[in-house]
Amino acid sequence: MKRHIMLLLLGVALVVSGCVRAPTPQFKDATAVPLKTTWKLDLPEGVNAADVDGVAILDGQQFRPVSVERAGSRLGLSPAFPYERGSQFTVRVFLKDGRREDLPMPAEGYPTLVDGLSVEVPAAPAMGFYYPYFLYLPKEMPRGEKTRLLVEPNSTAISDDLLHHIERSRAQLTPKRLSTTIAGELKLPVLVPVFPRVVHGPATHDLSRETLLVPTGPLRRVDLQLLAMIEDARKILAHHGIETEEKVFMHGYADIGHFVNRFAILHPQVVRAVAAGAVDGVVTLPAASYQGRRLRFPVGIADLTDITGIRFDEIEYQRVAQFIHMGERDTNDRVQDPDVFAREDGGLIRELIGAKMMPDRWARTQQLYKELGVAAQFVTYLGMAHQPGPTEDLVAFFRANDNDGPPAFITATQQQ
Numbered sequence: 234m235k236r237h238i239m240l241l242l243l244g245v246a247l248v249v250s251g252c253v254r255a256p257t258p259q260f261k262d263a264t265a266v267p268l269k270t271t272w273k274l275d276l277p278e279g280v281n282a283a284d285v286d287g288v289a290i291l292d293g294q295q296f297r298p299v300s301v302e303r304a305g306s307r308l309g310l311s312p313a314f315p316y317e318r319g320s321q322f323t324v325r326v327f328l329k330d331g332r333r334e335d336l337p338m339p340a341e342g343y344p345t346l347v348d349g350l351s352v353e354v355p356a357a358p359a360m361g362f363y364y365p366y367f368l369y370l371p372k373e374m375p376r377g378e379k380t381r382l383l384v385e386p387n388s389t390a391i392s393d394d395l396l397h398h399i400e401r402s403r404a405q406l407t408p409k410r411l412s413t414t415i416a417g418e419l420k421l422p423v424l425v426p427v428f429p430r431v432v433h434g435p436a437t438h439d440l441s442r443e444t445l446l447v448p449t450g451p452l453r454r455v456d457l458q459l460l461a462m463i464e465d466a467r468k469i470l471a472h473h474g475i476e477t478e479e480k481v482f483m484h485g486y487a488d489i490g491h492f493v494n495r496f497a498i499l500h501p502q503v504v505r506a507v508a509a510g511a512v513d514g515v516v517t518l519p520a521a522s523y524q525g526r527r528l529r530f531p532v533g534i535a536d537l538t539d540i541t542g543i544r545f546d547e548i549e550y551q552r553v554a555q556f557i558h559m560g561e562r563d564t565n566d567r568v569q570d571p572d573v574f575a576r577e578d579g580g581l582i583r584e585l586i587g588a589k590m591m592p593d594r595w596a597r598t599q600q601l602y603k604e605l606g607v608a609a610q611f612v613t614y615l616g617m618a619h620q621p622g623p624t625e626d627l628v629a630f631f632r633a634n635d636n637d638g639p640p641a642f643i644t645a646t647q648q649q
């Protein structure tokens with residue numbers, strides 16, 4: 234007995250000292266939303282709050298605790314339990330005359346937004362996303378003016394620890410980072426999703442082919458989850474007096490450069506402008522074949538409908554402004570990296586478009602986009618290696634395309 238007690242005390246001491254890490258909260262622990270909010274419930278016609286004898290919340294067949302405030306023909310309900318935002322409950326209202334009314338009630342609950350800070354919006358499977366996302370407002374964010382949401386997918390290295398991905402995604406929105414700088418210049422809210430890149434899993438940060446083929450589980454169709462996050466973020470922003478355009482801005486470089494480029498192919502109806510950099514000298518071609526060779530996704534779009542159920546919308550795609558850039562001295566060629574391209578796809582790119590990334594494959598990609606009539610601006614930055622483009626160029630590009638007109642190009646700095 235003494236030995237068991239000594240081992241227990243030793244274990245506690247090790248955890249406290251940091252020598253042994255306590256288990257980190259994983260996905261299931263992050264979905265409940267203990268929001269301190271009041272649901273406003275309108276009573277049926279002819280029923281006044283004074284007629285109410287009691288109220289209960291039904292979660293399926295289970296009764297949940299709730300405190301009630303009465304005000305005219307409305308009730309204010311404050312749930313006393315953690316719930317998932319977007320969940321559906323039934324509010325059972327007991328009337329003094331013996332009747333009862335069952336009313337459906339979605340658990341809305343909006344997080345508080347503060348200028349200059351980011352807020353974590355918990356996962357809400359009922360609303361279409363199985364992981365949290367971060368929403369950031371720049372300082373002095375104007376209200377009452379329509380703006381546009383800036384989306385930067387997360388790039389958080391490989392780990393099976395969800396907490397790692399959450400904290401690394403949060404770090405993308407710290408002061409003086411690229412997205413927060415752009416947001417500050419243009420007064421745009423920013424969304425960063427938390428899609429984990431697990432050890433034995435697909436390259437979610439590249440929106441790889443394998444990612445789109447995940448059959449089940451919380452990583453299934455992260456592109457659709459991002460669509461749900463965007464819609465949710467727009468509702469949260471509207472709740473705080475910030476109306477947003479239906480189409481978003483997107484940007485990223487390296488792995489998330491591929492993500493935003495591929496996302497625009499999949500969902501051009503929600504993208505106004507996309508900036509993608511350090512993309513291994515090649516981006517997805519909006520074509521099904523080239524020189525008689527079939528181009529499956531993500532090299533091209535030959536089987537896009539087969540693997541996603543999405544039919545390529547060429548008209549909407551031509552309305553997306555694109556700013557695609559590479560550094561003249563970029564040597565980080567990942568075309569043969571199976572995380573980014575399957576072996577057969579990487580081989581096809583090297584054969585048809587170019588084995589040497591800079592300048593051969595990069596030049597050929599530009600020529601192919603020109604032949605296909607895509608509204609894309611390609612920029613090669615002199616002296617630049619594997620890094621994002623100059624902030625002033627990204628700001629200028631998004632500012633030039635913050636409208637509903639045809640895609641606009643800019644005069645880039647330091648370009649070849």
